[in-house]
Amino acid sequence: MFVKLLNGYITKQRTRKETDLMTGYVAFVFLVIFSFQTNNMKKYFILLGVAFGVIILSNCSSAKKTAAAIPKSTYTSGVSTVIMNNCSPCHIPANGGKKKPYDNFANVKTDIDEIIRRIELEPTVKGFMPFKKTAKLSDSTIAVFKKWKEDGLLEN
């Protein structure tokens, strides 16, 4: 009954698109108090899950509003330039690179997890990229790869 009510509330909220963060937090606080009173661990975790769900949903709707302001990262608009600047010549055949080519969307997309794993290694660890460099890429450069992944690995 309670969950049904809550579901109705969420659906209504999303279609109306007038979500604000406060409602999520109010629901969260309410649910935490409520779940402490039940004194039942299983119930407690379920309710906590629901509460987080509410928060995530309200965050999503507010994120949608800001989505227009923060453009999604794409291969063409971001990652390709960073690769050209940091992974050349080795991974850029046109520059004489003999390693796996990262001059194209398909390869970079397929290998993105391995790319992120390697650029986050310490430079002394085997497998670190960019190969032979003594310092990691800057945090903001690493963030370009991660944001691209978060945004859904778009080409353009």
Ligand code: HEC
């Ligand atoms: C100086 C040359 C050089 C540069 C610059 C370089 N790499 Fe590499 N890369 C290599 C070599 C050599 C290998 C193969 C050895 C290995 O796997 O560790 C390799 C392998 C890789 C692999 C594994 C590919 C496979 O076959 O699965 C990934 C992923 C990778 N590099 C990512 C990068 C990224 C991302 C950059 C830029 C930030 C970069 N590398 C810069 C030389 C380089």
